Amino acid sequence: MQDISVIILTFNEEKHIKRCVESLLAFTDKIFIVDSGSTDKTVEIAESLGAKVVQRPWVNYAIQFNYGIQHNPYNTTWLMRMDADEYVLPALAEEINQKLSGTAPEIGGMYIKRRVIFFDKWIRHGAYYPIWLLRIWRSGQGACEESWMDEHITLTSGKTIQMENDIVDHNLNNLTWWTQKHNLYAIREVIDLLNIKYNFRNFESVEPKFFGSQEQRTRFLKVKYASIPLFIRPIIYFIYRYIVRFGFLDGKQGFIWHFLQGFWYRFLVDAKVYEVYHRVGKDKKAIEKFFKDEFNKDLTK
Template identity: 50%
Template sequence: MTQITAIILTFNEEKHIARCIKSLQAVCSRICIIDSFSTDRTIEIASSLGAEVYAHAWENNYAKQLNWGIQAAQIQTEWTLRIDADEYLTEELQQEINLKLAALSSHISGIEFTRKVLFKGKWIRFGGFYPIHLLRLWRTGLGACEQRLMDEHIVLSQGETIRFAEHVVDENLNSMHWWVSKHNNYARREAADVLNQKYQFTFTTDLSAAGNSQAHVKRTAKNSLYNRLPLGLRAVAYFIFRFIFQLGFLDHPKVWVFHFMQGLWYRLLVDMNIYEAEKAAQSNPERLKEIIQQEWKIEF
């Protein structure tokens, strides 16, 4: 087994954490949980499976939490792996990691996995959701999470990236009520991120080209095209593009709900947050920043 330390951010993940940890045990010599003071059995389950637990208050910023965890864990293994609690490695990916990693050339610093997303037990194959390539495994000390409010990626300070063939699976088992609540929070974070890009409240790293070319292409399209379209209209246009032109309608009917909620409802929610904030601030950058930080409780 190649020496790998896994980092998992958690808050009330008792439905997922055992599945995630067990999938990592085949490849990782160390598993670290960065917990935001869960009130369910997350810590109990993780500890019983041999994971180390670190507690740190959530600041409504994934990048801050992950980078804090990477530092707090004081990782000494050759490789570091990032995974979400509701994800797991397939057996095929476990085998690929164990077979290939130790033999990699020293100039390879990062490994991309292909993510396979399931919704209500059905694979989201179309609508631009597959394949999604994410840099999840990197040589310790050479990777960090870029400082963004949303759509954060691991970026490398040096070296090249390759892609493994097998999958990490994203399958959240929570209810739609939970999903809606989560995306209500996401919508404000994404709105704040868009407003930050527009008004330049603070410097934000955008280094995804160095570690994830697919993410860089998508982000460039979003900033140069999508964000320039009128509020509201762009959400409708995106849903039509995704459901019709990217063949989302070919997915299972259960997945149509996901395409509608994530591709239209959520995008409209982001736009409404932007509209309300700009109207309240009369597009004054200082007042906008105050609204985001004091009323939305989001720090840049």
């Protein structure tokens, strides 16, 4: 077992949690789960596999995950972030076993590629692979940024390296679940985009930088995306992904994925932005009040 503990956030993940935890047991038995009141067998399954589980009411992803970092019961040199619907490939587990203990002290974090499986199809194109994510970092040297959407782990010190093998994101829920989840995501995405313009609150986040890490480049492009007119930007983004970046090579599953995730979802976000402007205008205080009244979300905290 390596000197690493893994933090996972869960809520009703009985379809995924066994697969996730079992993939981790190839290199660690130190698995810490912060559950948000699951009503299915998530906790039972996780504890049967040796994971430690605590309950904490959901606030948002960053607060929940940082709670996991701060209350991690394992005193390990390294921490790792996993989502319940992800799993580690055997080749990555072996790579962690081979490299972790011998990593140079100046290395503070490790980037890992994530591959997305949709309708049992690996989405290889449309700029969707490889997606490099900082998933392993030294204890005390990383935290989850407190953005409304697309939260990344940020390092306070140390250099980074890239691992050769992958984490797999393969959600087993149906398409209705997927669309409902993304409808909820869209609200957070709206807040994140509006925050770029209105700066409702300041928080430590990834520095927008085109020639930086992937999350820095993603943040840079998001800032630029936010400046494009409503309803034009999802069209441009879909064309870029499906045509320019060869998303059409992913077949029928790829068309569904790139259309839903790359156009429908982005269009829905713009429609919700339009709704905000239509309902209360573009005054900052009026927008803050709208989200507090409609969604009980305080944009200043």
